[in-house]
Amino acid sequence: MARSIIAIANQKGGVGKTTTAINLGAALALDGHNTLLIDLDPQGNASTGLGVEVGQRHKTVYDLLAGPESLKECLVETDIPNLSLVPATSDLSSADVDLAQTKERTRLLRRKLEEGEDDSIVLIDCPPALGLLTVNAMVAADAVLVPLQAEFYALEGLSQLLSTVKKVRQSGNPDLRVNGVLLTMSDYRNNLSQQVEADARATLGELVFTTVIPRNVRVSEAPSFAQPVLLYDPTSKGSGAYRQFAAEFAARLKLVKEEA
Ligand code: ADP
Numbered sequence: 001m002a003r004s005i006i007a008i009a010n011q012k013g014g015v016g017k018t019t020t021a022i023n024l025g026a027a028l029a030l031d032g033h034n035t036l037l038i039d040l041d042p043q044g045n046a047s048t049g050l051g052v053e054v055g056q057r058h059k060t061v062y063d064l065l066a067g068p069e070s071l072k073e074c075l076v077e078t079d080i081p082n083l084s085l086v087p088a089t090s091d092l093s094s095a096d097v098d099l100a101q102t103k104e105r106t107r108l109l110r111r112k113l114e115e116g117e118d119d120s121i122v123l124i125d126c127p128p129a130l131g132l133l134t135v136n137a138m139v140a141a142d143a144v145l146v147p148l149q150a151e152f153y154a155l156e157g158l159s160q161l162l163s164t165v166k167k168v169r170q171s172g173n174p175d176l177r178v179n180g181v182l183l184t185m186s187d188y189r190n191n192l193s194q195q196v197e198a199d200a201r202a203t204l205g206e207l208v209f210t211t212v213i214p215r216n217v218r219v220s221e222a223p224s225f226a227q228p229v230l231l232y233d234p235t236s237k238g239s240g241a242y243r244q245f246a247a248e249f250a251a252r253l254k255l256v257k258e259e260a
């Protein structure tokens, strides 16, 4: 399989971007895909959630964007075979300002990813904003994966996100596509979750993945043990859902490749 670069984006915070990045990354890696997760959020939650402590983050995604460092120089291996990480620290929070005057500032990540091509899947965990960092991810990516929390107003922010995707297509990455919307934190006992799912499927059709991630306390506990839920509690509902999603996601990627 050729390399696929996926930006996991939604300008809303707390919708499951990082959780999806960690657990999709872990599931793909455990299935034997050579996977790289790029933590592009100054909060560094993906780095922490994979057990890469601040003291181990010698080179970060900030160096990758702003410095001469190559992708290889910024990689950290995780405890999961086949899963490596480019970590983030709070340094990244000034990137928008620091890079504002840089030439071709939206193509910085793309450039660095073009230098090395040995991972099959690259997942980029975006910050909760549609600023320079998320735009860098979209310019570098083949596709955008949108986690959508099954709650009221979930669909409202989507048009803004899609208009950013459109702008990126027009200004430097014409092949960028949205390859799916993943419903997260769904509570099957709650009518509202069901309503949001029905609305999303009616509005977005096949863009919405069949797999829905349920709200599951084991998923929310896992980060404090610095582990994906897949390792923290492999038999939990959350693990099962993320494994199923990873299979669906991988199948959809291949489909996209064949059509292209
Ligand atoms: P984002 O990266 O979009 O800000 P996170 O992935 O950090 O969102 O998720 C926000 C919070 O919700 C975190 O505390 C996370 O542990 C929790 N969470 C995410 N997915 C689930 C789930 N399926 N069940 C329960 N809690 C979840």
Ligand code: MG
Binding pocket: 017, 018, 019, 041, 045, 126
């Ligand atoms: Mg996050």
